[in-house]
Amino acid sequence: MKSILATGVLVLAASLAAGRPAPIPPPWAAALHAPGAAERDSWNTAARINVDATWDGTAVVGHMDLVWRNDTGTTLTDLVLATYANQSSYHGAAMEVIAASVEGRQVTPQVIAEGLGVRLSLARPLAPGASVQCTATFRHTLSRDEGYHGLACQKPDGPAVLHGWYPDLALWADGRWQVDPLPSLCDPARSVLAHVTARLRVPDGGPFPVGGTVTAVEDEPGPFRRLTIVSPFTRNLTVVVGGPWVRDEEEVAGIKVRVWATPATADATSLLREATAAAVARCAAAFGPYPFRELDVVVAPLGEGAGGVESTGLYLIDAGACSVATEVERGYVEMIAAHETAHAWWYQIVGNDPLRATWLDESLTNWTTLWLLEQRSDALRRMQEQEIVMMAVNGHTQGPFPALHPDTWKPTEEDYVGQVYGRGAVAYAALRREVGDERWLACLRSWATAQRWHVATPADWQTHLRTTLGGEVADRFWDRWILGQGLTPRHLMEPFRTTPTR
Ligand SMILES: [Zn+2]
The missing domain is CATH 1.10.390.10 (Neutral Protease Domain 2)
Incomplete structure (x- = not known):
């Protein structure tokens, strides 16, 4: 796997240097469904992120490596990583950047915006169109309480919902890095588009619902295994560790719609699968192709206020919203399935x-x-x-x-x-x-x-x-x-x- 990651970096570096569209390289191509001209043309504009981390049942501890081309049109003197898990509305979750480097030089991570961002100073100004590489060693603690509407959270007996689980490059707009506090119902997906390869060590078990595509599962010493996840064109990579799952899946126009329900919500699986598959087919026919090979639907305890949450290649639906005993309840499940699937176009494809x-x-x-x-x-x-x-x-x-x-x-x-x-x-x-x-x-x-x-x-x-x-x-x-x-x-x-x- 290491060699594939290294190859990916070289391909990216070469194509960035040449400034021309590159063919979409493995392993990411495996996660894309019939990539077209838009994917090839936009390939180089996304950041490239490698994450190597361990989920130990309490926290995700690991290392992030990012290569990004400055597309802001502005000469930059710093980079800012978004660390929204530190906001109080995450109910006890945290994201700490322990160490960082820019272009191989150690830099001191400077906490800004009351913990919602970390600034990394650049040794040299970064001109528009120039590329930069940075790394961050991080520790992301999950909330044991509510998380942020169930995100970044592991409730007692619930799955661990990893969302925003590594520090990500913040959005740049209006002449500054955007790390303002989130209002109460805002989706916390404010980062640059990225092609992500994640190697995540998790406790034995599985299979695991992920927003990208799992390309390898390797045994590790002790009761652990390591997932390799590739996720091209990512706005937010979600991984859910837990189970047991009741699964149901269907292929629609070459896309796998895969539902992961809990035993208590098993009755909702067929409706979720069918409603989601119908929505994918209709949106794709009307608005243009769905980009990924997979769309995962994961039932998790999100709590009051959020029926569902969209993410790249995956959406979460609240376990409490998955009753299907009455017509009204079935209608509510259909409504959430349609809404979260539509986000694949309005949020994911068009950010x-x-x-x-x-x-x-x-x-x-x-x-x-x-x-x-x-x-x-x-x-x-x-x-x-x-x-x-x-x-x-x-x-x-x-x-x-x-x-x-x-x-x-x-x-x-x-x-x-x-x-x-x-x-x-x-x-x-x-x-x-x-x-x-x-x-x-x-x-x-x-x-x-x-x-x-x-x-x-x-x-x-x-x-x-x-x-x-x-x-x-x-x-x-x-x-x-x-x-x-x-x-x-x-x-x-x-x-x-x-x-x-x-
Ligand atoms: Zn929405």
Whole structure:
């Protein structure tokens, strides 16, 4: 395995130096499903991360090696690694960078942003387009309590949910490294896109649900084994260690949809598999190909507030949401499966900053949820329509409505959920009704194609809407639905009326 890793670094270094698209090298190619021009063209823009670590039942201790080309357009004097596990909302989890180096030179890791980041000074300024290599030796302790909505957490008798389990290069935007505190429901996936190879030593057991593809499992001395995981185009690599699992899988258009349920949630496996497979097939046909060979669905205790959490090549669904005894409960499972699968397009393929523009992926994902459910049944469509309208109106029966953007909006948790997930989804239902299915779906497909593997901004989306739907339609939409200008509760009912009202 070492030789493969070394080869990967050499291939990357050579192609970075030459500045030309490289063929996608093994071992990552094994994890990709029919990579196309976008994958080859974007291959060199992602960072390259090797992780070698041990999960000892309490903490992940290991070493991270990162090669990255400066794509910020700015000459940099430092790098910042994101260490969000130190935020108090992780309920006792921690991420400590013990030692670090840049270009082979030891540097002192400087804790910044109240522990949410670690700064590594560069010996020489890093020009735009130049590459840099850094390493970090780290210790990541898991929460024994709630974690962050079940992430970075091992509850008693529950699996260990490794998420953000190695220090990752933070996002750069607006002239600085972004390590601001997370609001209560924000996805903590704020790092650069990376091709990751992880060698993780874990206690005997398994198999193990992972976001990438497990390419090797080796026996280790003592009651341990070592997984080799490859995960190309990664925004966040999740590994779940636990079990026993009740598994169910299906191949849809060359992609393995694999469900990992607990014995207590075994009744939900077939519905989760079937709903997820249907969503993958429909989104791929509409928005462009799903990039990976696998999509893993893992049942874990996430706790109140999060029905599911998306991650690269994997989503988590809360064990408490997996009852399927009644039609309503089955509908809720379908809704989560559709929502988290849709994130493979809006979050994973088209990235965004989940803190400063949460609505960019979440609102579109929740509209896509509605679109997927309406293809399942009328009852599910009605359920989702009522859900998003109720969320949107909650607390605003008389108006006015806040702007979803810019991020100067500091909402209550209730308003955040209602406006981003509810009103934002209704907004796209209104736009679809205005321009028609053909133009709306073409707009989404070209968005997914143009932004594939990028980190998109609200300005990019606004420009795309103007280009594809026309300035008049796009500007009217933006003012009313994104900025909330003149938006009334009546507008929120309108997209779902059988006949338009005046
Ligand atoms: Zn979501």
